[in-house]
Amino acid sequence: MALTFILTRPVILPVLLGLLLQHAPPAPDPQSAPTAHAALPGTLNELWLVPPDSDRTVKSNVPYVPLVQGLGRYRAADYSKALPLFATAALTGSPLGDYARYYLGMTELRMGRTKDARRTFESLVQRKPTGYLAVAAALGAAQAAEADKDHAAAIRIYERLADDKAALSDDVLSRLARAALASGDRRKAAAAFTRVYYEFPLTPGATAAGAQLTGLSAHAESRGYKADLGRAQILYGARRYADSRAAFADVRRHTSGDDRDLTDLRIAQADFHLRRWAAARDGLRPLLDRAKRRDEARYFYLSAVRELEDHADFVRLARALVQEFPESPWAEEALNSLGTHYILVGQDGQSADVFGELFRRFPFGARAERAAWKYGWWKYKTADYAETIRVFEQGSLNFPRSDYRPLFLYWAGRSHARLGAAGPAEARMRLVYTDYGNSYYGRLAERTLRARAGKRTDELVLPAAARTVPEPDTLARLPNERTIRLLLANELYDDALNELRHAQRASGPSPAIDATMAWVYSRQGELRRGINLMRRTYPQFLTAGGQDLPTEILEVIFPLTYWDAIERHSKTHGLDPYLVAALIAQESTFDPRIKSPANAVGLMQIVPATGRRLAQSAGIRNFTPAMLTDPEINLRLGTLYFARLSKQFGGTHYALASYNAGENRIVRWKAERPGIDEDEFIDDIPFPETQNYVKRILGTAENYRMLYARGGGRPLPVMGGPAAAKPAPATATPAAPTTRKPVPATKKPVPATKKPAPATKKPAPATKKPAPTTKKPGDSTRPKGTGSGE
Structure with a gap:
């Protein structure tokens, strides 16, 4: 028996293991794991220091x-x-x-x-x-x-x-x-x-x-x-290129060896960033073969060649860099530039191949998220759904906090559905809804699940226990906490900011401090600054339960003013007033006096020429550009224009894209993509900035509706300036008060491959050159808001 046991054991064990594994519960799917967010305190008083x-x-x-x-x-x-x-x-x-x-x-x-x-x-x-x-x-x-x-x-x-x-x-x-x-x-x-x-x-x-x-x-x-x-290095890292060039030039005579090569490299790079392409090329040439940083030097050299429009040599040099330094982060940058180059010259298939190579070589690199999106989207458009799934699901695993993650998951789910795999498709959509329920993609996922699975909203969210981490010490007692609350209660906002910043330096970062500062910025009229800080502080607002955050927190993230006029003019033209509010939040952050570099003015960012044409239609006599700073007139003209676009193109998403990129482009894009679904049309818009613009407004419109139509939100009063009297400065100088002006809304596009000329802004031709790379390998290159589109 002993001999038999010894002889049969190698055979029996695999069989037993196979039987056990056959009846064991399936291993958890890593793609189904929601984002782990810190559990929030139960009361508003614990979320910030703002007095009730x-x-x-x-x-x-x-x-x-x-x-x-x-x-x-x-x-x-x-x-x-x-x-x-x-x-x-x-x-x-x-x-x-x-x-x-x-x-x-x-x-x-x-x-x-x-x-x-x-x-x-x-x-x-x-x-x-x-x-x-x-x-x-x-x-x-x-x-x-x-x-x-x-x-x-x-x-x-x-x-x-x-x-x-x-x-x-x-x-x-x-x-x-x-x-x-x-x-x-x-x-x-x-x-x-x-x-x-x-x-x-x-x-x-x-x-x-x-x-x-x-x-x-x-x-x-x-x-x-x-x-x-x-x-000099600090100045260069801060993109103070003229100052850094002068600093490197001044120290150069004291350097030798590697320090001399570094100095020469930075001087040439500063020339590049200052758009002195020929000087940069000539300064980099001696460093191409002998310097320790020759991969970096070669990257900037080929970039200068590209800017000098020697495209054939640029392609050759990019390929040579990748071949000679296959693991260098500068090889990743070269592939990113090469893929962008092929987009700009209309060779989308070759561009996709390059981005696929980039993602394969550098799956966790600084440009990998963008590469995965570019390559995977091409595969989706060409009906290679299996490869789309592979790339997008790998991207979502590699970058769990990426702004691209909701795109990856949503289109992976759509690809599973195209292949008839209902289970994985539903799992991906549930994850999108759980993590991004209050965003553009979350709402797409919700509609998809309702249509296909017939589930109630409360059945769509993945279990909360699986997506929380222990609650941090959100509000450790601060020595000056009572002072801060009293200063805020009396609208002494700059004094309160001084105290909050001092607490940050003395005690370290705190969500409660950040949230309080965001509220102060909002009260002072710096709405965009408040929005950005509060979004970073409590990103849970994006999730499926984000609408349950305290109303006061959400009012900072989604501020609203001029509501009566917005509602009145929207209804006059049959528009959704919450969509118009979201559009204004994106265009001007409710600053009626803001003027863009393209000369667009006011709440809905109308250029004078467009305003004059609309004023004639609206019966406004003696129109002058200064009238565009009047909220009533700006809203009257802007809603008239947007209503016309909606009627002309037959869809809100078309109208939004036209408002940002221009009417002629929408005519062409519709002709090139006849009959495709709305979500596919939006993500196939050639301009990433316009993609982001459309998705953000569509997503944010629903946030405004939930907060102000059903959630008890209160629009801000119209202010002629900051809400508070001028208190002490937020610097170490106690004498001179700080004067703050509202921060203008700034659209931060993704690293764009082509740049649109907005319809209501002064036309500008799309650039034919990719923007110079200013980030070092390893820097974050995630697009601002492109992923969630909230």
């Missing part, structure tokens, strides 16, 4: 009225009337009493009462206030000491601040340097200016410090050419 409405009433803020009124007088330079307000006894004994003392000291300083200001600031410093106010009080004390000609005292304060990581800034060091100069200590001044020059090279203070160091060279200690080389 009950703490922002007139009654609750009565004790702080003198502070708010005093700040209004202070910023109007009416110091004699501000002074007694800051000195109100009830105010100085309140939780914001230290802020009253601070502004009392600043007022005394402005009035020339230097001794009084010094006593006020010294008293405040001794009280040891928390947060940013401690820094501001010290700066005020130093400024008062300087005004009193006590430079030694000012220097002691600045040196203490310079040793505090949370307080250190180029401003503190510059003040230290100037105080040292005033005291006659040129060596100390040179040391401080040197720190500004090397440690804060991207600031305006660094430029001023460099000029000062020219006259202090006898007193400055040299940091060696390596420090200058490092500074």
Whole structure:
């Protein structure tokens, strides 16, 4: 028996294992795993530091009225009337009493009462206030000491601040340097200016410090050419190409060997980015065969050749680079440029082959996501659905946080359906809906599932337990938390931002701090800045349950103003007002005065020539371009124009594409793609910017509908400017208030292969050259918002 067991064991075990595996549950499909998001706290108060409405009433803020009124007088330079307000006894004994003392000291300083200001600031410093106010009080004390000609005292304060990581800034060091100069200590001044020059090279203070160091060279200690080389590298990395070129040229004479080659390479690259193609080519030629970074040099050399329109040589050089340096990230860049080149010359099949090669060689590379999309989409269009599935599913696994992921999953699901595989098709669509339910692709997936599977919405979402990670410590107690809440309650927004930024530097990043800052930006009229920050802070808004986030959070992500006029003019022309609101959010972020580089103006970004033509149709007499900044007129003309486009082309998606890319192009694209489905038409638009534009507006329109039609959202009041009185600056300088202007809406396109000329904007021909590569290999190249299209 023992012998029989020994002989048969190798045969029996595989059989037993096979039987066990046959009846075992199937292995989990990695494609079905939802994105793991942090579980959110249960209350709004834990999501941010914004005080509830009950703490922002007139009654609750009565004790702080003198502070708010005093700040209004202070910023109007009416110091004699501000002074007694800051000195109100009830105010100085309140939780914001230290802020009253601070502004009392600043007022005394402005009035020339230097001794009084010094006593006020010294008293405040001794009280040891928390947060940013401690820094501001010290700066005020130093400024008062300087005004009193006590430079030694000012220097002691600045040196203490310079040793505090949370307080250190180029401003503190510059003040230290100037105080040292005033005291006659040129060596100390040179040391401080040197720190500004090397440690804060991207600031305006660094430029001023460099000029000062020219006259202090006898007193400055040299940091060696390596420090200058490092500074030049920082400037280059920040895309300050003219400054970096000058810095590299200045340090070149001190370099040799590899450092000399690096310097020459960066000078030539700066020339390239400054569009000096021939100079770049000539500067790179000596580095092609001998330098350590010759793969990088060859990439920029072939790029310069491309810009000089020697296309045959460009193709040859790109292929040679890939062959000689097959694993170099610059070979990936060369393939990306080559694939783009073939798109621009109308050879889409060859372009797809190149992008397929790129994805195969560099499956996790900086350009791999784009390559997978370009190659996989071509395979879908040519009905190679099996290859489409392979590429898109691999892309979704390789880049689980990519903006391309919803495209990958959605079109993989559509490809499974084309092949008759209902199970995988439904699984992919459920995953798209779970992770991106409140986006363009999530809603496409929802409609697909409803039509094919007949499922209810609550049956579409994958189990929540599978897609959450432990909740982080979202709101660790901050020492200045009460101060922040009180400042916000009284609309002292810039003071609150100072405190929030100080908390970030002292305690590290926090979703609650970021969300609060996003809310402040929105309240100040910087809607786009608030949108972007809140989206990054709580990306859960995109998921299937995103609409359940607190309404107040969603109002920052989807702001709405001028609603009455939007609704009225939309209904006049039979348009969906929520679609129009989404279009305005994309075009202008509700800034009626914004003007684009193409001369498009106002809420719906209308160029004067188009406005004049529409005004005639609308019966508006004596039209002038300035009228386009009037929200009523802009909306009247813009909705008229969009309604015409919708009627002309017979579909909202066509009208949106035309609004962005031009009517003639839509006529041509429709003719080239007759009868294809709407989702296929949109993703086959040749201009990535227009793809993104259409998908974002279609997706966002539903967000606006859910929030403001059914979710209790409240449109913002129309403001003539920022909501708050001008508080203290968000810098280390306590004296000059910060003036903020609303940030204009900026459409950040994906790395475009062709560039559209928007219909309502000044026409511009599509570029025939791909944009120069400015990112280094390894940098993120994900397209802004292309994936989810929310």
